[in-house]
Amino acid sequence: MALAAGLPSPLRPLLRRGLCTAPAPRRALDLAGIYPPLVTPLSPAQDVDYAQLEGNVRRYAGLPFRGVVVQGSSGEYPLLAPRERLEVLRRVRRALPAGRLLLAGSGCESTRATVEMTASVAEAGADAALVVTPCYYRGAMSGAALVRHYTEVADASPVPVVLYSVPANTGLELPLEAVLALARHPNIVGIKDSGGDITRLALIVHKTRQEGFQVLAGSAGFLLASYAIGAVGGICALANVLGAPLCQLERLCREGRWQEARDLQHRLVEPNAAVTRRFGIAGLKKAMEWFGYHGGPCRAPLAPLSASQEQELREAFSANGWL
Secondary structure, eight states: OGGGTTSOGGGHHHHHTTSOOOOSOOOOOOOOEEEOBOOOOBOTTSOBOHHHHHHHHHHHTTSOOSEEEESSGGGTGGGSOHHHHHHHHHHHHHHSOTTOEEEEEOOOSSHHHHHHHHHHHHHTTOSEEEEEOOOTTGGGOOHHHHHHHHHHHHHHOSSOEEEEEOHHHHSOOOOHHHHHHHTTSTTEEEEEEOSOOHHHHHHHHHHTTTTTOEEEESOGGGHHHHHHTTOOEEEOGGGGTSHHHHHHHHHHHHTTOHHHHHHHHHHHHHHHHIIIIITHHHHHHHHHHHTTOOOOOOOTTSOOOOHHHHHHHHHHHHTTTOO
């Protein structure tokens, strides 16, 4: 089988057994650019506030984003019902201007459920499916198991698939060997990697350069470094708050203006850490409100910020000149 040529040896038997029998190549989707992984605004009663969601999308339309992501980690997707996940997607699709990409999270714990959800997000208007690693039985999620999972999803998907590795949330990093194997699948177009290991990202870029496989940084904290080693863009929670500066950082990198890019990156590191690993989605939503976007509460069991946490969050932005 042609696809098996050059694969890491432990994974070649999977392809020879027919687990990667994708149709004709579909690698036509250019992912390059910056994407905010949209939050899901909620009412005080913790219902999805679709009007506020659409309002955020309309404001983001004024920024040079390549597109948006729905049902990523910032969207609280594990806390939403399947019908809510799909309705969020449909509302965003209607509000998003023509020409902007819409990536939708479709990952579930079982392969069958992921296949079904991927078909549903495609029908609802997604241009590509962002598929997070299944992780509940992480001890059984070997490289071979994950290659089998993603291959079956990609074989069945009517839209291109983007791998999603977010070990901070899943406790599981998609193994490098598995990424390299999956990069050869014609319907798997790239990866969002949120782990922050630049050596790993550089190896993925280097080892997949013949496949047209695209790497997206999963955090604003290492966006400049990711561009420097060949990533094509980023899906960054901070883009919900500081979208214009992140797009500016992208432009500086593409123009080779590295000193200016480095200065801007330095100012983004602390706010990014504050809205991700320090204070999470509650911090991200609170910061959005300071900049005129709709955040609202999180859905329980996620808790709101305390007064002291809110003050620390504000200091992370003000100390770097954003407030």
